Amino acid sequence: MYRLVCVHCGATYTPDQIIYTCNRCGHLLTVEYDLDGIDVSRDKWNRRSLSVWRYRELLPVRGEPVSLQEGGTPLYHLKNIGKELGLSELYAKHEGMNPTGSFKDRGMTVGVSMARELGMTTVACASTGNTSASLAAYAAKGSIPCVVLLPAGKVALGKVAQALMHGARVISIRGNFDKALEMVHELCISQGLYLLNSVNPYRLEGQKTIGFEAIDQFGGEVPDRMVLPVGNAGNISAVYKGLRELEALGFIDRLPMMTGIQAAGSQPVVRAIEQNLEVLVPESAPETVATAIRIGAPVNAEKALVAIRETGGTAAAVTDEEILAMQRDLARKEGIGVEPASAASVAGIRKLAELGLIDKDERIVCVVTGHLLKDPETVVRQCEPPIEIDADLSSLLSALR
Numbered sequence: 001m002y003r004l005v006c007v008h009c010g011a012t013y014t015p016d017q018i019i020y021t022c023n024r025c026g027h028l029l030t031v032e033y034d035l036d037g038i039d040v041s042r043d044k045w046n047r048r049s050l051s052v053w054r055y056r057e058l059l060p061v062r063g064e065p066v067s068l069q070e071g072g073t074p075l076y077h078l079k080n081i082g083k084e085l086g087l088s089e090l091y092a093k094h095e096g097m098n099p100t101g102s103f104k105d106r107g108m109t110v111g112v113s114m115a116r117e118l119g120m121t122t123v124a125c126a127s128t129g130n131t132s133a134s135l136a137a138y139a140a141k142g143s144i145p146c147v148v149l150l151p152a153g154k155v156a157l158g159k160v161a162q163a164l165m166h167g168a169r170v171i172s173i174r175g176n177f178d179k180a181l182e183m184v185h186e187l188c189i190s191q192g193l194y195l196l197n198s199v200n201p202y203r204l205e206g207q208k209t210i211g212f213e214a215i216d217q218f219g220g221e222v223p224d225r226m227v228l229p230v231g232n233a234g235n236i237s238a239v240y241k242g243l244r245e246l247e248a249l250g251f252i253d254r255l256p257m258m259t260g261i262q263a264a265g266s267q268p269v270v271r272a273i274e275q276n277l278e279v280l281v282p283e284s285a286p287e288t289v290a291t292a293i294r295i296g297a298p299v300n301a302e303k304a305l306v307a308i309r310e311t312g313g314t315a316a317a318v319t320d321e322e323i324l325a326m327q328r329d330l331a332r333k334e335g336i337g338v339e340p341a342s343a344a345s346v347a348g349i350r351k352l353a354e355l356g357l358i359d360k361d362e363r364i365v366c367v368v369t370g371h372l373l374k375d376p377e378t379v380v381r382q383c384e385p386p387i388e389i390d391a392d393l394s395s396l397l398s399a400l401r
């Protein structure tokens with residue numbers, strides 16, 4: 001029904017091989033389905049509720065999945081921010097409404113299910129926070145031990161709390177995320193742990209359902225543009241891959257312009273697009289308040305560059321100030337609470353609109369990837385503290401004056 005294929009040289013591998021990169025050329029793998037042999041139709045999907053598993057025919061898991069009811073996230077019309085920008089069709093798909101508060105849950109329900117089907121006994125990842133929170137929760141649900149490596153001092157409080165509480169073995173390394181990923185990859189290969197970062201082709205299968213859902217939420221219509229914050233570049237690649245499959249099945253006849261947004265202090269993908277580079281140049285010291293996308297050497301860059309270029313999309317960088325201003329605007333003008341990395345997608349659209357680089361009539365879906373409560377410290381730093389008063393009405397009235 002499916003096989004693993006190298007995105008670079010096309011070498012193929014059987015689905016039961018525990019492999020993350022091509023033995024021949026070292027590039028990443030992807031899952032390729034025999035689409036002609038799949039019994040699937042829009043009607044069949046429409047009879048199921050909106051969730052990752054609505055699309056199970058296009059997912060690699062064959063048995064009962066390890067699930068916490070992921071997906072089915074809201075698509076909000078950003079009427080107020082859209083009005084300010086002259087964009088009447090601006091939407092946010094709120095992935096922070098997943099079980100652990102980020103889009104990673106879509107990947108982990110598939111990844112941990114595959115770990116079980118493949119007989120793996122321990123799962124592992126490196127993380128800027130959300131991957132570890134999600135993996136820890138799904139590993140707990142699947143009763144599989146879990147090891148996570150975090151860059152010391154650079155992970156938002158809520159995310160560390162989740163990984164600890166769900167029972168992962170949490171190790172902080174004195175180095176950045178890119179180094180942690182290198183280390184955990186080596187650990188998994190040498191010790192036989194199952195690696196569940198986005199180098200794992202099965203995990204990304206779950207994430208492609210963001211695009212499927214967005215189209216279904218528009219009654220089958222394809223938005224003109226999908227905008228995603230880019231860190232390790234797995235999510236934008238996954239969404240694009242899924243949409244290509246829908247196109248091959250004849251369910252859609254065009255693709256949205258895939259648009260990637262990075263933080264100004266961590267923008268290797270933006271540079272590769274702007275300078276038309278074939279191969280991305282990593283950044284050795286990425287820095288941004290949006291710690292989730294503080295990644296200098298995105299492992300999925302090759303896939304992401306194809307996604308952006310093949311759809312006529314673009315990439316742009318936003319400053320930390322622009323990210324935080326949009327985090328506040330989403331919270332205060334739309335009632336939508338997101339973490340800084342997530343606000344980057346909408347901040348990017350604000351920038352592109354102000355520069356006149358997008359058509360104002362476009363229907364745009366910004367994926368907002370993680371919940372506000374993930375990073376309470378950054379929230380509190382931006383807000384006035386509560387006013388403490390004596391417990392009587394006159395103090396209350398004078399405080400409100």
Ligand SMILES: Cc1ncc(COP(=O)(O)O)c(C=O)c1O
Binds near residue numbers: 102131232292370
């Ligand atoms: C909240 C959030 N947004 C965006 C990203 C970036 O996604 P990707 O690494 O798939 O590009 C991440 C981490 O990966 C994240 O945790």
Ligand SMILES: N[C@@H](CCOP(=O)(O)O)C(=O)O
Binds near residue numbers: 125129132196293
């Ligand atoms: N933001 C990510 C970074 C790791 O990305 P992954 O998609 O390769 O797992 C995180 O939450 O850790």
